Structures are given as structure tokens and as C-alpha cells.
Amino acid sequence: MANAILPMPPYKWQTKLWDDFIKRNENSSVPHAFLICGQEGFGAEALATAMGQYMLCLSPSEKLVCGKCKACHLLDAGTHPDLMVVTAEEKGKQIKVDQIREISGFVGKTAQQGGYKIIILYPAEDMNTNSANALLKNLEEPAGKTVFILVTKQLSRLLPTIRSRCALINLPVPDAAQALSWLSDVGFDDAAEAQELLSEAGGAPLLVKDWKDSAILEERAELIKGLIDIVDGKTEPMIFAKKWGNQDPLFILGVMLLGIDATLAFQVADKPVGKVYEALVGRMKMASTKVLYAMRDKLCAKKAQLLGPSNLNPAMVVEELTLDWIAAAKPLK
Numbered sequence: 603m604a605n606a607i608l609p610m611p612p613y614k615w616q617t618k619l620w621d622d623f624i625k626r627n628e629n630s631s632v633p634h635a636f637l638i639c640g641q642e643g644f645g646a647e648a649l650a651t652a653m654g655q656y657m658l659c660l661s662p663s664e665k666l667v668c669g670k671c672k673a674c675h676l677l678d679a680g681t682h683p684d685l686m687v688v689t690a691e692e693k694g695k696q697i698k699v700d701q702i703r704e705i706s707g708f709v710g711k712t713a714q715q716g717g718y719k720i721i722i723l724y725p726a727e728d729m730n731t732n733s734a735n736a737l738l739k740n741l742e743e744p745a746g747k748t749v750f751i752l753v754t755k756q757l758s759r760l761l762p763t764i765r766s767r768c769a770l771i772n773l774p775v776p777d778a779a780q781a782l783s784w785l786s787d788v789g790f791d792d793a794a795e796a797q798e799l800l801s802e803a804g805g806a807p808l809l810v811k812d813w814k815d816s817a818i819l820e821e822r823a824e825l826i827k828g829l830i831d832i833v834d835g836k837t838e839p840m841i842f843a844k845k846w847g848n849q850d851p852l853f854i855l856g857v858m859l860l861g862i863d864a865t866l867a868f869q870v871a872d873k874p875v876g877k878v879y880e881a882l883v884g885r886m887k888m889a890s891t892k893v894l895y896a897m898r899d900k901l902c903a904k905k906a907q908l909l910g911p912s913n914l915n916p917a918m919v920v921e922e923l924t925l926d927w928i929a930a931a932k933p934l935k
């Protein structure tokens with residue numbers, strides 16, 4: 603979570619939510635707990651942070667923090683004593699009950715800067731049962747000017763009793779024009795590429811930016827080339843499997859799935875193919891539609907297995923997927 607003071611609202615597709623939030627502040631109808639629900643890549647955590655910062659500023663003006671008061675200086679330095687951020691110690695790990703107990707201590711103290719005390723907790727679905735029950739106690743007995751801001755990607759995984767104690771904020775999917783204009787602001791010069799990636803990211807602009815900032819797009823291009831080469835016999839399947847065997851099998855599986863979907867869309871509905879999967883579809887388009895559907899089912903089942911509690915060996919999964927892929931890509935005689 604960023605230390606510096608964020609733009610308010612952090613993203614242009616959050617303007618309406620931000621206005622509603624400001625209204626609540628003006629009407630003194632800030633609830634004890636907010637619950638922001640939004641998929642990855644829509645800026646839910648940034649929104650939570652900005653809300654917390656706004657409430658802590660000692661003299662906010664209109665819809666922004668003042669940037670000058672003591673609270674703002676502390677926020678900018680990331681050292682405001684009345685702001686507590688709780689998240690899993692490692693990505694993908696659970697939020698522990700000890701961490702929730704620290705919240706109780708924080709709630710019990712008086713605000714050092716005389717305003718709100720803010721607790722931001724994300725991702726809320728990563729609390730185990732003990733943690734969730736401990737949090738519930740805090741939500742049931744809110745103390746003074748304490749505001750919880752919970753963030754979740756999966757509302758259904760939260761206890762109904764937690765959900766019912768929070769004011770729900772549903773983060774909207776930005777419309778394509780807003781998302782593309784934001785992507786252009788952050789340096790996407792190729793509008794067609796931005797559009798293709800955006801649709802692949804389910805409309806999540808921040809996800810697209812993350813992809814661009816990391817090596818993932820180059821890695822994917824290399825993987826796609828490899829998937830063509832094994833079908834063409836230019837690369838031995840076992841060499842491919844060895845090369846990609848130490849990667850997250852979900853990444854390889856995801857690219858295979860998108861490649862098959864693009865091929866099926868082309869075969870069945872004559873849908874145009876974007877740049878990313880063009881070469882792959884060109885290679886796969888003569889394969890049997892029936893076999894591709896079967897491969898798709900298999901990939902989905904494997905994905906569910908990988909996401910669930912399983913002890914699959916990643917290298918073996920990749921090896922299996924490689925052989926299935928070659929079999930599925932065989933052109934119809």
C-alpha cells in the first residue's frame with residue numbers, strides 16, 4: 603500500500619463513488635465499517651487508502667485532503683499513528699488471528715491526532731474462521747470514531763454477519779473509453795494493443811498496466827512461440843516441458859486456454875483474432891473443433907484442481923499439458 607497521499611479519487615472511474623463518500627462525510631453519516639468489493643485491477647485498495655487519508659486529514663477542502671495539516675504530513679510519510687493497515691504477511695497466505703487481535707488494541711486506544719482511527723484490511727476473504735470471528739467482535743462493538751475499511755474480491759467468502767455490519771461499496775467496471783483513456787495516460791501508445799489486453803484482463807486497467815510493467819507480456823509471447831514450435835516439430839516436447847516446467851502451471855494453462863478460445867471463436871463464429879494470438883490460431887485453426895472443446899474441458903478441470911487444495915507436481919502438470927496440447931493441435935485429416 604502506497605505511503606504517499608493518493609489522488610482523490612485514485613482513478614477516474616471511481617468519481618461517483620468518491621462523491622457519495624464525500625457526501626457521507628458532509629452529512630456526518632460515515633458508517634463504522636465500509637466494505638469495498640472489487641475484482642483485481644480496478645483499484646479497490648487505492649480507493650480504501652484514499653478514503654482513509656481523506657478522513658484523517660484535519661481540514662479537508664471540498665473533495666480533497668488539504669495536504670498541509672499535521673495529519674497530511676504524517677500520511678505522506680506513511681507514519682500516521684491512527685491508521686492501521688492489516689493484510690496477509692505473505693501474498694496468498696491467511697490473515698492471522700493475532701493480527702486481528704492487534705486491531706482490538708488499536709481500537710481501544712484514543713486517537714493520537716484527535717480525529718478518526720482508521721483500519722484498512724485486505725483482502726478480507728483471506729481471513730480464516732478464527733480471524734473472521736475475532737474481527738466480528740470488533741465490528742460489533744465499535745469504539746468512538748473508528749472506521750473499518752475492508753476490501754474483498756470475493757464477497758461470498760465473507761461471513762454474512764461481517765457483510766451485514768458494513769456499508770457495501772461495489773467497485774464498478776470502468777467503461778472501455780474511461781479505461782483506455784487511463785491506459786493512454788499511463789503510457790500505452792498503441793490503442794489497439796491496449797484494447798486487446800483490456801478485454802483479456804476482463805476490463806481491469808490496472809491489471810493491464812501490471813502486465814506491461816512486468817516481464818509477463820514478453821514471457822507470454824515466448825510461450826506462444828513455443829506452443830507453435832512444438833506443434834511444428836521445431837522443438838522437442840520434452841525440451842519445451844523442461845523449459846516451462848519450473849513456471850507456474852496456471853500461467854501456461856491460462857495461455858493455452860486463451861489460445862484455444864481464440865481458435866474456437868474463429869472456427870465456430872468466424873470471430874477475428876487479435877494480434878497476440880494471431881499466429882497461434884493460424885497454426886491451430888485446422889484442428890478438430892471437437893478435440894479442442896475436449897482439451898478446453900480438460901484445461902478447466904486441471905485449473906480447478908490447481909486452484910484447490912492439491913499436491914500436484916508443477917513440472918509433471920506442464921509435461922502432461924504439453925503432450926495433450928500437441929495431440930489437440932493435430933490438423934484434421
Ligand SMILES: [Zn+2]
Nearest residue numbers: 659668671674
Ligand atoms: Zn490535511
